[in-house]
Amino acid sequence: MKRDVLIIGAGGVAQVVAHKCAQNNDVLGAIHIASRTLSKCESILASVRDKGAMKQDGTLKAHQVDAMDTAAVAQLIRDTGAQIVINVGSAFVNAYVLDACIETGAAYIDTAIHEDPDKICETPPWYSNYEWKKRDLCAQKGVTAILGAGFDPGVVNAFARFAIDQMDSVKSIDIVDINAGDHGKYFATNFDPEINFREFTGTVYYWEDQQWKEKAMFESGRDWDLPVVGKQRAYQSGHDEVHSLAVNYPDADVRFWMGFGDHYINVFTVLKNLGLLSEQPVKTAEGLEVVPLKLVKAVLPDPASLAPGYTGKTCIGDLVKGVKDGEEVELFVYNVADHAEAYKEVGSQGISYTAGVPPVAAALLVASGAWDAGTMKNVEELDPKPFFTQLDRLGLPTRVKDARGDHPWNA
């Protein structure tokens, strides 16, 4: 039984992970958190203590580490004795942290695909570029590595698997991510602006008719009528989970839809057209080399700072269509989360909450053995039911809308 946890990263998602680990430190054990900036780790631990989140007495410790230094991460894993690493650092560090886990035998859990800072939007499927190259090595060394175990990717992969398990064949998976919340700022991104904008500046890859297809961002929009948040416009976007679901369910069309308001699109469009979202440095008249996207990140609100005033709800779900007993069937499997409730519980906004709770659920399943696969897995390759049970308990209940109506997944 693996128990002691090392959290990599100290942003808004890491804060949620730390709180949720603390609330479950009877199952998990010692909690370590490490990032480039020690003070950010310490302030997360202070918040855990302030809320009295620790279920029982135990270790809670901050560390400084350069997560791009595999040897340093491996050393930290050995020094702390951590058996589970929850990596919620920048997507730029993932490959290095994964290598440290393979080296030390610790279980690895992340919430996003590795990204090379210099490359935007690589060729699909994205998991092939870095993670899946290490799959055989994980199997060979018996290392559990659960890829993309946040909400999307993560829970939405489990939603897909859950729906498909009830069908004879699947025809399409449409993942819809709506944030109907209001942070009250002129403009802000809900997570690291650098990662957020990179997601939308590249080509939109999707899987249709058993092949990869491409669209431009905001080229394809569609109105959705969803539980709780109501009618919302979403646009086809590139997203990690499309790249594993398409490989695991090659007969299904796989698309991702992200909700955007007109204001977001306008600001994004202006910045993009002016070249301010570029990751390529430009030189000012004074000779200073600046990466525009990094300056944009610097002027935008820190996503963590949005939490106190954030109101409203998110709805993220999968519309899965298929055939069962010769009949066409469709299920919408979804979760609704509330920004203000998340802040009250763990001091974070809803987007961080939905991203940070699932990897802790996954860690609990690794600890219990249910998901301790001894190899590399995407979430849809694992049994979704114990995952939903943990998520229900941790504050992210799964519901289903189908021919029977709108009901909990297990009702």
Added chain:
Amino acid sequence: MKRDVLIIGAGGVAQVVAHKCAQNNDVLGAIHIASRTLSKCESILASVRDKGAMKQDGTLKAHQVDAMDTAAVAQLIRDTGAQIVINVGSAFVNAYVLDACIETGAAYIDTAIHEDPDKICETPPWYSNYEWKKRDLCAQKGVTAILGAGFDPGVVNAFARFAIDQMDSVKSIDIVDINAGDHGKYFATNFDPEINFREFTGTVYYWEDQQWKEKAMFESGRDWDLPVVGKQRAYQSGHDEVHSLAVNYPDADVRFWMGFGDHYINVFTVLKNLGLLSEQPVKTAEGLEVVPLKLVKAVLPDPASLAPGYTGKTCIGDLVKGVKDGEEVELFVYNVADHAEAYKEVGSQGISYTAGVPPVAAALLVASGAWDAGTMKNVEELDPKPFFTQLDRLGLPTRVKDARGDHPWNA
């Protein structure tokens, strides 16, 4: 008779000034051009030679100078023997170049108010902050200094004076600047973005009811129906000429209106609200200190690069209202310029053309003695008629719309 000219600056306006000086080098003499970057001066001189602009054989020479170094500029004036300095460098250098002229006795002509890079939008009247402090010194040393002799400020000041000279009393001066041209780019500013945006990020100062009043940018918009360019929306903006006209005609309301399309306003609003037009440095996550406005300047098209594809016309004029023989009268004094014609003649777009031709007209009047005032003057303090005569000849004809109809100023 003063003849030899030193041009300070090597941007789009300097290019027009150099061409126009060359076309008139029978009245003016040697032509020197100096800026921080020698190669920019040299490419302007190459353009003058390419177009065969020199009216007669003569000196045409490029120099490197740091225009913020008064001693270096003074030395260059002495070395070249220049008797007239046309300063079309950045507004940040004006005070230093003026000092060099006062030191050497050369006549000084500029097209904008001095600006301190660290201060945005100082208290009105702006000329009091730097230039007018040197007025007594100019008078004492017999140095001619003509302030703000571009189009606006400059020609529009002469428009006001011309209209007011035909009235018993003046009630209001509304200056309207419409660029109905199309550069074909997603977004660009027509002159240095840094100066352009600074103009619109500060408070809008205007003179009404014999006092300074304030508005926010884009707070006050008005539709104008103008000759040639037709119906256009313009917004009350801060502008240099308001700050001398209000002092010289304290009984008149003095307002400036700049035409903006919805697209410009949208881009400007997004950039401003995000903090990207700030002149205060911000620090990126990597620790790099960047002035956002300087990065925005770096990503925008170089204003000089707009010239080849620029089409359409500008209309800049003064609506002056007053009383004559007990009757209310109003005159609209204006000029219409054409982008493509400007490019054909001097390789620049219309905005540079309208800004660059007037200081050459002023230099010709200094050379002829008509405007060689031997002290510091704003343009409305000088006789507008010889100025209009030169402008007619140089390609910027003045027209008047009044009770008689629409006619040349001298018809």
